[in-house]
Amino acid sequence: MNILEIKGLSKxxxxxxxxxKKIEALSRIDLSIPKGEILGLTGKSGSxxxxxxxxxxxxxxxxxxxxIYQGSDNRIDLVKASDHEIIALRKKKITYCSQFLxxxxxxxxxxxxxxxxxxxxMDKDLARKKARDLLETxxxxxxxxxxxxxxxxxxxxxxxxxxxxxxxxxxxLLIDEPTASLDLKTKDKVIELIRELRDRGTTVICISxxxxxxxxxxxxxxxxxxxEIIQNxxxxxxxxxxxxx
Amino acid sequence: xxxxxxxxxxxxxxxxxxxxEPGPNTLSKTGPLFNxxxxxxxxxxxxxxxxxxxxxxxxxLGIVGESGSxxxxxxxxxYFDLEKTEGKAWLKPFKEGExxxxxxSNQKKRFIKNHLLGMVYQNPRxxxxxxxxxxxxxxxxxxxxxxxxxxxxxxxxxxxxxxxxVPVLRMDDxxxxxxxxxxxxxxxxxxxxxxPPLLFLDEVTTGLDVSVQAKVLDLIRELQQDMGISxxxxxxxxxxxxxxxxxxLVMKDGRIVExxxxxxxxxxxxxxxxxxxxxxxx
Numbered sequence: 001m002n003i004l005e006i007k008g009l010s011k012x013x014x015x016x017x018x019x020x021k022k023i024e025a026l027s028r029i030d031l032s033i034p035k036g037e038i039l040g041l042t043g044k045s046g047s048x049x050x051x052x053x054x055x056x057x058x059x060x061x062x063x064x065x066x067x068i069y070q071g072s073d074n075r076i077d078l079v080k081a082s083d084h085e086i087i088a089l090r091k092k093k094i095t096y097c098s099q100f101l102x103x104x105x106x107x108x109x110x111x112x113x114x115x116x117x118x119x120x121x122m123d124k125d126l127a128r129k130k131a132r133d134l135l136e137t138x139x140x141x142x143x144x145x146x147x148x149x150x151x152x153x154x155x156x157x158x159x160x161x162x163x164x165x166x167x168x169x170x171x172x173l174l175i176d177e178p179t180a181s182l183d184l185k186t187k188d189k190v191i192e193l194i195r196e197l198r199d200r201g202t203t204v205i206c207i208s209x210x211x212x213x214x215x216x217x218x219x220x221x222x223x224x225x226x227x228e229i230i231q232n233x234x235x236x237x238x239x240x241x242x243x244x245x
Numbered sequence: 246x247x248x249x250x251x252x253x254x255x256x257x258x259x260x261x262x263x264x265x266e267p268g269p270n271t272l273s274k275t276g277p278l279f280n281x282x283x284x285x286x287x288x289x290x291x292x293x294x295x296x297x298x299x300x301x302x303x304x305x306l307g308i309v310g311e312s313g314s315x316x317x318x319x320x321x322x323x324y325f326d327l328e329k330t331e332g333k334a335w336l337k338p339f340k341e342g343e344x345x346x347x348x349x350s351n352q353k354k355r356f357i358k359n360h361l362l363g364m365v366y367q368n369p370r371x372x373x374x375x376x377x378x379x380x381x382x383x384x385x386x387x388x389x390x391x392x393x394x395x396x397x398x399x400x401x402x403x404x405x406x407x408x409x410x411v412p413v414l415r416m417d418d419x420x421x422x423x424x425x426x427x428x429x430x431x432x433x434x435x436x437x438x439x440x441p442p443l444l445f446l447d448e449v450t451t452g453l454d455v456s457v458q459a460k461v462l463d464l465i466r467e468l469q470q471d472m473g474i475s476x477x478x479x480x481x482x483x484x485x486x487x488x489x490x491x492x493x494l495v496m497k498d499g500r501i502v503e504x505x506x507x508x509x510x511x512x513x514x515x516x517x518x519x520x521x522x523x524x525x526x527x
Contacts (some may be wrong), residue, residue, distance in 0.1 A: 054512070059513065087506070102487075104463060105463075107466075
């Protein structure tokens with residue numbers, strides 16, 4: 001079963017400030033993603049990786065095409081869904097983990113990680129326990145748990161960012177460069193946790209430039225160039241899924 | 246009824262406020278297309294017009310736009326600080342959302358204001374009575390919401406001040422002896438004293454220094470999380486909007502020019518004015 005079926009997806013930015021100049025970020029993308037897959041998105045900067053991810057999350061409004069999301073209890077076109085439907089999906093089913101942590105200042109690392117659990121009404125003590133366990137697994141020093149992440153190092157922020165995105169076990173995880181500023185040991189930990197998450201049913205789309213991460217983490221990779229999917233010359237896939245159906 | 250079949254808390258239809266005598270073309274000759282909210286025929290001023298939106302329970306809606314775009318007018322109309330020219334609005338907890346609450350008797354309006362709504366103004370002087378102590382201000386709101394037991398009032402006031410990190414020892418001091426940030430937090434305590442399902446926040450962090458600003462934002466977020474209060478946050482500060490809200494309306498010249506998910510508005514704005522606004526972000 002495919003959790004996502006993307007058909008004819010295009011994204012054109014119209015910049016009114018520059019006299020209506022148009023920039024095409026994605027051009028007629030067709031892509032199916034089976035439930036439980038870890039898909040790697042690769043390509044140079046500006047190739048459209050993030051645009052594709054943001055169209056799925058609806059941070060970007062697609063210009064044309066459809067993105068059919070087949071969740072556990074609903075089937076919906078993410079391009080046409082109402083804002084409130086998207087908010088409901090984001091609360092429980094679809095999580096986006098950006099490259100950089102962006103949070104309200106003066107909220108402790110622990111509370112940041114708990115936030116998605118609080119939003120879903122989980123008991124606060126239970127949520128904090130889960131967050132502590134996760135931060136422990138990620139090897140984030142205990143003395144930082146009650147500190148404010150703004151002052152943390154890049155690697156520490158990244159671990160908090162990944163932790164907060166996976167804590168509520170979404171059906172679909174969109175994750176941008178999860179291992180970029182991590183040392184090898186922590187990288188392995190993050191990779192292991194994402195794979196574990198997948199084994200429990202989460203589908204993952206991951207942008208990465210890091211060959212090590214791609215090698216160890218993803219089941220299949222596709223490369224984007226100038227807003228289009230290109231066939232990868234070398235077949236990196238583990239289970240030989242073809243790019244186009 | 247369609248109005249009742251959906252899961253909204255507040256529904257607003259065609260809300261309009263015009264100062265002065267409108268002519269037949271006042272609405273069609275003003276707005277973002279004309280870059281003006283002043284009617285060229287009659288000189289009347291369209292503070293806001295054709296405002297339509299839904300607010301869901303527990304949702305935080307942001308309203309952004311330049312000064313004079315009609316943001317504050319909008320919430321003031323809903324809080325009865327101003328009288329509407331046109332339009333309807335329904336609130337689920339009032340008569341099951343069946344009655345347009347903008348057209349009810351003054352007595353019912355007072356009931357709605359005292360029991361179902363809260364408002365935090367940019368200037369604490371608008372929301373607080375500076376002749377009353379901070380505790381007295383909270384008591385005023387509680388009394389209006391039919392709580393008359395002095396012991397319970399003091400208990401509630403001290404728990405609210407505690408929650409908003411105002412030293413309870415200063416409960417019997419006048420707000421004029423407080424710092425701006427503290428006054429703002431007293432004002433928030435007062436606004437939420439009646440446990441309103443809907444809270445309006447009008448530029449609440451403007452003019453506060455950054456550490457106090459963070460404290461106020463943190464408090465608002467906590468209130469939303471713990472009490473599930475729905476909020477309308479008016480601000481020209483896009484970082485405040487980004488941190489607090491799920492959805493955002495962009496206003497210009499009294500009209501909504503764009504509405505959408507907050508991250509979409511900030512990263513993929515569609516309307517020329519929204520693009521200008523976002524690209525001006527520091």
